[in-house]
Each structure stands twice: as C-alpha cells, then as structure tokens.
Amino acid sequence: MNTSVKKRSMAAEVWQRLCRNKMAMLGLGILVIMILGAIFADVIADYDTMVVAQDMKNRLQGPSAEHWFGTDEFGRDIFARILHGSRVSLVVGLISVSVSLIIGGSLGAFAGFYGGRVDNVIMRIMDIFLAVPSILLAMTIVAALGTDLIYVMLAIGVSGVPTYARIVRAAVMSVKDQEFVESARAIGASSPTIIFREILPNCMAPIIVQATLSVAGAILSTASLSFIGLGVQPPAPEWGAMLSSGRSYLRDAMHITLFPGLAIVITILALNLLGDGLRDALDPRLKQ
Amino acid sequence: MSDILLEVKDLKKYFETPAGTLHAVDGLTFKLERGKTLGVVGESGCGKSTTGRAILRLHEPTSGEVIFEGKDITKISQKEMTKLRSEMQMIFQDPFASLNPRKTVSEIIAEPLRLHKIYKNKEEQAKRVLELMELVGLSERLVNTYPHELDGGRRQRIGIARALAMNPKFIVCDEPVSALDVSIQAQILNLLKELQRDLGLTYMFITHDLSVVNYFSDEIVVMYLGKVVEHASSVDLFAHPTHPYTKALLSAIPVPSIHGKKERILLKGEITSPINPKPGCRFAPRCEYAKECCFKDSPELREMEPGHFVACHFADQF
C-alpha cells in the first residue's frame, strides 16, 4: 500500500492548521507563560514572606524596581500575589467552565436531539435555574456545601449550566435535521453515537466562543464570592478578591486594581484568541 | 413464484402536523424480486421519499407490513433492526448534505464497518475502505480529503461506497442523481447499474425524473399525494400509460429532440396538500376526466392487464 495515503491523525492536522494562525499562537503563548508562572510561582516568589506576610511600612507603594507592580494596602508585593493568585484563578476559571460545559452541553444536546417531552422537561428546569440570579445560586451552593475551592468551582460551574444548555440545544437543533445525520442512522448508528460523533463536532463554533468568554465571568464570580467571604479565604491571593479589595484605594493607588484587572483581561484575551483559532482549526472546511 | 426479496403490504405513514394529519404514504403494496429495480416516481410532496424511509424504518411506519427475506421488519426490536441495517442501505439525494463535513472520505466510508465492528484491526478495515473506493471509482489519493473539497459526482460515489460497505442486499436510492450535472449523472447511473449486475443488488429507485427511471427500472410505481395511481413494468407503463396523471406526467417531460413533437397535456392547478385528504380520488381536482364519483369514492388499485395496476374509476375506458 502506498505510504502517501497513510491516515493523517486528526489532532496533528488541527495543530498544523492552528499553527498557521498567528493570533491564536500569540494567545497560546500568553497562556503557556501564565501556566508556567503558576507552576513555578513558589520558585519566583516565596509564598510566606512575599505573598501573605504584611509589611505596613511599605503599604500602597507604586511600581518600582523592588516591587514591579507596587504593593497593596498591607504592603504585600502585588506581582507575587498575582503570580500565586493565577493558580487559583486559572484553575477556577477552567474547571468551572468545564463543569458548565459538560453538564449543560450534554443536557442541551439531549434536549435538542430528542425534542418533544425530553426537551420540554430539561429546558423548563433550566428556565428555573435561569430565574435565580447565578451569583445567588452559587452562594447557596457554597453556603450549603462549604467554602472549599472545589465547591466554589462546582457552584460557579452549576450556575453556568443553563447558558450552555441553551446554546448547545440551539446548535444541535440546527444540525440534527441535516441529511448526514439521517445517513448515519441508515448505516445503523445509535442515538448517542449520532449525538457525539456526528452532531456535536458540527456545533463547536458557538460552544468554543461561549466557553472562552465565560472563563472571565467565572473568575469574576469567584471574586464576588470571595468578597462576601464565601470564596477564597484571605489572606490567600486571588485575582478577583484583589480587584475588589483595591476598590477603596482606586483614587490614590490605582495600581492595586489595575494589575489584577490587567491579569484578568490578558487571560481572557489570550483565551479568546486561542478559542477563535481553535474554532477555525477544527473546521476542515476552512482549510485552504 | 420467483424469488421475492421485499414485500410491502398496505404501508402507511402519517405525520401529525399542527394543521392536521398528513397522509404522506397511504396504503402502498408491492413485491420486489431479488436483483430487480423498482422505480418510484412522483412530484414533490407525493410521499416517495417517505416511502423509502418508512421501508428502512428511518421513519417508523404508522401501519402495514414490510417483509424483508420473509421477516416482517416493522415488528422487530430496534436492536435487531440495527443489525438488519447492514442488509438494507440507502443512498441519499444531496451529496452535499448527506456527508458529515468534519470527516474525511476514509472515515465516512469506514463508519458502518466501525459501527458494526466488522474488523478487529485497523489495517484490515483500511484495506476494505480502499477496496470500496476502487469499486466505486474513487482514486486512492482521496482517502484523506474532506467532502467539501470534492465535486458532487465524487461525493455521491462516497455515499455509494458507504452504502456498499456492509454488502447489503437491498438499497434505497433516493434521487441519487438529481443534484448532479448531466454528464456526471450518466456516470453515476452507469456505476449503479454495474454494481447491480456485479453484486446482485436489489434497488428501490426514487426519482422525479421519468427518463431516468425508465432507463433504470424494471417496474415503476407512480405516486400522487401518498397514493399509488399506477403500477406496471417500465415497458408497459411507457407504452400504455393509463392513469390520466401518468399520461400528463409523461407528456410533460421535455424531450431533447426536435422531431416528432408530441401533444402536451397541461395539468391545471397544482398539487394539493395531503393533510386531512378528502375522500375520493386525490387527483380529481386536477383531472380533466373527473366525474362526480371521483370526488366521492377513492378508486381501488385494479389489475387492468397482468402486472399492470391502475387506480382510476375509468381505467377501462382509456
């Protein structure tokens, strides 16, 4: 058999197409740096002496050679706190979005695919969830289960479920009546096979866009929870908590809020760039 | 009698719509011999595509029997049906919509093999895929291309290869060439004929194109609004069309010849809706011969000559 017709692997091909997209590679680069920073945070800045130890003499100082991003109201180095905070924020952002995506996505896919009564039951339950403000929902869950980081992630994840259910349902409904779905049934595919192998791969675009956008929301929700004492407990660093605690000093020491804010913005930007690139790379029709 | 592969008895498929019950297929009966082709002709909305899907249980039939190799498949479980799907396949009309755009040619053709777990190792499966591609005239170098990179004719060949993967006995071809250009259409029709001869396939050929069906089928069923109006051998049907609708349909085909222009029967009005049909002949509102009784009683499908069935009250007068 000819070697030139050897099967190309799907992943390799997606990667190849992703590499051609400069903006996506920029986003990926930023994310990789951030993840490396989170992994090696202890090497770069010591947790006990730089992140949690207070130094009231040097409070509210602007950026300098010693403290790159300045110090906060307790004199702690903001750069070190952002670095260590990225461990929490990145993990919370990614895990809670995955929770929403997996639960909401599957519910939406089933609702959209089966329609009728299944659709009605699932979507009405989602409507009930939507009626409760998501932060209230998250608060209730954390209050009931405890303030462990894992519960915080779960709580934020669950509050995002209805959004994903709606988006995936709509996408599935637009794809499920296409003839290739029927042709899969004609060769003997079962319903779950059809949903996961035929339909969902064709619904990736809206899902990826929503997922990258909602990482930002998840980080901010964690901050809100932290702010009312249900999220990450002080003095542990967390971007959202840093942002909200700096608010009262906005007039005199803007840098306290500026740098955590920038960290969030850059993360989201990087995720969006990567998400856009991924969406295009996953679609073979856009290949040139 | 001869070797009957498929027998359909009084098949009905109704859909509930907000406007009422849609009688898509209303009492279809026929027998199909092994190795033969049954053509199903009619205009859009006559229920011909639903017929094909109901026989394969892609739409669950409302009532009636579909006897495939002596077994009534409307009565068996979904699980058994899934197994039977390897013997009964379908080729779809739109080669653009019927292939998953995210899969490569080889993945699409291998799909049924994978689903039915035919081969234990990947090499054997890949070999079978290449065999199938050769069978339908697709070059080996196309294995990794995506459907959108190919033209309609090649895409339709992929659809055919996928249908043949499980060595089926019976294939429903739903307008397999109507989306293709004339020269490509002829290539695909020839391919289907060759495959039938070499593999002993039995076809149900659904189309709106009478010249294609005439070329392709042994027997033809003409449908109008879910009902069979005429059923005969191809030779008979074209030589002696009896039902007024069949006559009009035949006369409406534009013939690519400038000699011997035939008289054209122009039908008045348009096809009505098969939702909550009134009693009586469904063709009556457009029929020039319609009498009072046509609006009251549904005509039965009667055998006018051996093997030639017509559903018209006045069939013996034409």
Add this chain to the structure above:
Amino acid sequence: MADKQYSVEINDLAVRFSTVDGVVHAINGVDLKIEKGKTLGLVGETGAGKTTTALSILRLIPNPPGEITSGSIVLEGKNVFEYSEKEMENIRGKQVSMIFQDPMTSLNPVITIGDQIAEVIQLHEKIDAKGALEKAKEMLELVGIPGTRAGEYPHQFSGGMKQRVIIAMALVCNPQLLIADEPTTALDVTIQAQVLDLMQKLREKYGTSMLMITHDLGIVAEVCDEVSIMYAGRIVEHGTLEDIFDHTSHPYTEGLFGSLPNIEKRTEALKPIPGLMPDPTNLPEGCPFHPRCKYATELCKTRMPVKTDLSDTHSVRCLAYEEGTGVTLGGEKA
C-alpha cells in the same frame, strides 16, 4: 440579407475572479448575439460560466472579486460598460430583466406580492402607488394568478405560483430582453410544463427576446430558436436548433446527448463523458475539453481551437473542423 436587429451583442467577453485559491477564469472570450424577438439557449454544466455571462449583461458581477477584463456588451447600440451606475439602474428591470433559479428566495417574505410588483413599476415609470398596484394586479391575472391575491405574502404561494409572480415582475416593464437563469429547475415536471408554456405565450405577446440558461436539452428543444453550448467559459458550439440537434459537431455536445437516457429506447446504454469539469483556476493547455475528449490528439493538448464556421448559422470550436490540423472525429481514436 437585410441587417438583423440584435437586442444584445456580446463580443469577446472575459471575466475573472480573484480568490484566495487563485484567479478563476470564469469567462474566456464569449461571443453571443440574440436577434430581436428570438430565444437563445445557453447550455452547459455547473461552472461553465452561464450565470456569470448573464450577470455581466446586467453589470451585476460583484467587484471585487470579479473583474471584466475584456470585451463589450452592446445593448440597443451602446456598450453597457460605458453607462453610469445610475443609467444602469434604469436599464435593469426596464430594458433587461432577469428571472432567477430559486423562486423561494427571490421574493421578499415580508412584503405582499402586489406591492413587490408595484415597486418595480414605480421604479421605472411615473405612476402613483394606486395605479402601480392596479397594473400589478393586471400582470398577476396575465400569469394566471387571480388579482385578488395581490395582498398575500410569498409564503402563501406554492413554488410554481411564486415563479409565476417572478415572471410577472420580470415582464411588467415590458423589457426588450429577458434573462431566465434555470427558471424551472426547482419546479416539478408538470409545473415546469405550465411555466414554460406561460413564458412562451408572454414572450410571443410582447416580442421579448430571451436568453434561456439551462442544462436541460429537452427544454432547449422546446423553447429556443438558437443554442450556444458553453464549456469552461467558452462557447464551444453555436447554431440553430437544427444545427445542434441534428448536426451535432462538437465532441462535448455529442457527450451531452450521450449522457441523457433515451426515453424511447430504454435499453440503450448511457455514454457519459468521462472525468470532470476542469478547475477554472487551472485550465488545461490547448483545448479545455481535451482531457475528457475521446478523440483528443497530441495537437489538442497544445493548440487552442478557434471558431470555425460550418455554415451561416453554425459554428464550432474544435480542431477537427480546422483545416490542416489532421484531427478527425470518429475515424481514428487516439
């Protein structure tokens, strides 16, 4: 012979599109003439350049990516490329109108049928809204739709009815030239027969010239006076109905006829044209049809055939008809 009057004359038209995949040579030197009151059939497969030719007449080629690189289109004695955009707007719908393939998407779903036709009238004639609507109703009656239905919306009409509405809209300003781009492809045969019949009657009544774009030689036989066969952006054969149907000359035309199932002789095997339409970004050297032509010789691979007149009415682009090329059809197969 007396001078023939032409409603449109296309000379050496070439259109190309610049795309990411390269330059698409959609039309490469097309000559077309439609005599006043006659119908010309433009036949070819997907991608042959039929629709692009039609859009060029109305100057509707999107630019970018499209670009008309040479040629002229003379309407009523004046080259359309010399008109201003404003003048062109007056010509569209008034002097030349077009019927598109898909009746389902050519009508605005939120405006009533009557208003849509009246709008066309008001664009081109000095007439008040009431008068225009009156005229729209008359036009509907003419195409066999009761005028009382003028207040209904497109979704209340069936496919055949919509195509009638579109025909009414196209003919309401009494154009000199009607371009019909596969007007019946989306319709059922019995409805197609009705629509073709209607178009014929109206055309005769108003003396409109027509460019009928189709892939169906059966329709051509029925409604056209002359035929041009198009392949890869060129007219490969042109002639009267009799020339094309009874004295088929170009191997491609022959292939088209061979691909059609013969309704009279059902046992006759189809003789399809092998291969595919050439890629318009990368047209083959020499005669563009040579890779699919069963008579092709070495010379066909390098030399582009020129237009050869076989008679006053019949012309063909094939080396076999040029003198001294040594290419023959039939006798010796390459």
